[in-house]
Amino acid sequence: MRIDIVTVLPGLLESPFSHSILQRARNKGLAEIHVHNLRDYSGNKHKSVDDYPYGGGAGMVMSVIPFANCIDHLQKERSYDEIIFMSPDGELLEQPLANTLSLKKNLLILCGHYKGIDERIREHYVTREISIGNYVLSGGELPAAVLVDAVVRLLPGVLSDETSALSDSFQNGLVDAPSYTRPADFRGWKVPDILLSGNTPEIDKWRFEQSLERTRSRRPDMLK
Structure with missing residues (x-):
């Protein structure tokens, strides 16, 4: 399985994927996890990825441009079974969903931040929205780490005793x-x-x- 994660804070995901079960899965070559810095696809010299919302209101909204640039670039290299946006209003992450995703080959996970992301990314790219609970976090990075852990541990060969997950x-x-x-x-x-x-x-x-x-x-x- 290959999992690509798009985030404005790649450093936040270094530790979860460098220890325990996820590290073992990567070392065995059973799962590839690649983290992409959204700022690299900003398209402007300041590497800014957010802007004020149309219609006013509090908070900043993540721009459509860097996400579209990044997704287009990654889709030229491979096709994805699911493009997932971690969102508090997505379907709740439960074991049957983790089981289903563990059967996929390529997953792309988008992490929002600030007030949210431009709705056009959700309309034209995202195939699935997932929430880890009925609360709001500062960004999608921690939920993405939770999702990856729940899915990767189910891959054959990751756990020393495969019946443990069952x-x-x-x-x-x-x-x-x-x-x-x-x-x-x-x-x-x-x-x-x-x-x-x-x-x-x-x-x-x-x-x-x-x-x-x-x-x-x-x-x-x-x-x-």
Whole structure:
């Protein structure tokens, strides 16, 4: 998979992609992540990428020109399965969406900033708008990092145990069951006996029941 990200703050994305699972995916050659500085496509000597909104109002709007220049340049090199704009009014990022995107080959992610981006980019280029929650952040960089992490970890070979991703919370519509590891008794806090029994069918049953109960008590909205 190749993921291109367009941003006015490329430095903000250096750390998330240089550690842990995402770094492993890149080192293995399973995912390419390329960050592009929007200012390089501004088309003016001051490298400005924003301007005052037509009709007045507070805040600055990111210009149509640099985004169009950048997207046109990248599309000459490859075609994209999705051109994604990280937006608070996009569809909510949930596990089924991450699963779907993990099957794609080339993704292009646009990060807004300031008051937003010129609507014409959304109308003529963007194929999908995605939100990570019902709140507003300073820009699309952190949501883009969240999206990339959610998608790349699903690629075959990225996780050392590929079945791990299949048992994550939300994969079966439920949150995950509680987990324990050694020691079995710490300060009198004991691991449930069933997990020490070696009885796999009963353990699986216990985990499902725990998962269902946790979902019912913590995320009842998911059971709808």
